[in-house]
């Protein structure tokens with residue numbers, strides 16, 4: 338099974354990828370994780386990517402595609418199948434991926450788009466607080482700390498990341514839609530797109546994905 342997961346920040350893509358891995362054995366391939374592992378392993382591609390990241394620039398398409406291709410071509414991933422998360426982000430990346438998979442005779446099965454209203458994402462993310470010391474994550478509604486503003490584990494003050502401020506979240510969602518819409522349309526035109534309602538609880542979202550994929 339070869340899938341792409343599309344969804345805005347806060348929609349629970351990571352949770353779904355983990356469920357698909359533990360229950361179906363698919364390998365989650367997150368572009369962020371692959372970038373970091375290439376950089377940590379000091380590979381040529383890692384060096385190249387890092388030279389852009391350090392200057393605060395976007396890693397060019399060619400470098401991103403090459404890193405993802407290396408993982409997709411690995412024997413482990415060819416055998417197990419994969420779930421792509423965070424890639425492809427642009428039409429050029431999608432077309433490069435399509436060509437590579439065609440050459441390998443490993444076509445995509447489905448592209449799953451997990452969709453929710455902005456307000457749902459904002460209420461999920463904007464209540465998040467992190468511990469300044471141990472990194473534990475709390476949520477004002479779902480997981481409040483026992484003592485307001487302080488960590489249950491180590492008593493250090495909690496903070497809201499600037500990424501989790503409502504205005505920042507709205508801007509991230511806008512950028513996400515702008516970038517992803519052409520990729521979503523591309524796969525819809527190919528008849529591969531399945532839209533899943535991301536406002537449900539994680540088990541229901543998982544069931545909808547499995548249904549959509551037709552397992």
Ligand SMILES: [Zn+2]
Pocket residue numbers: 468469470471472473488489490491492493
């Ligand atoms: Zn703590």
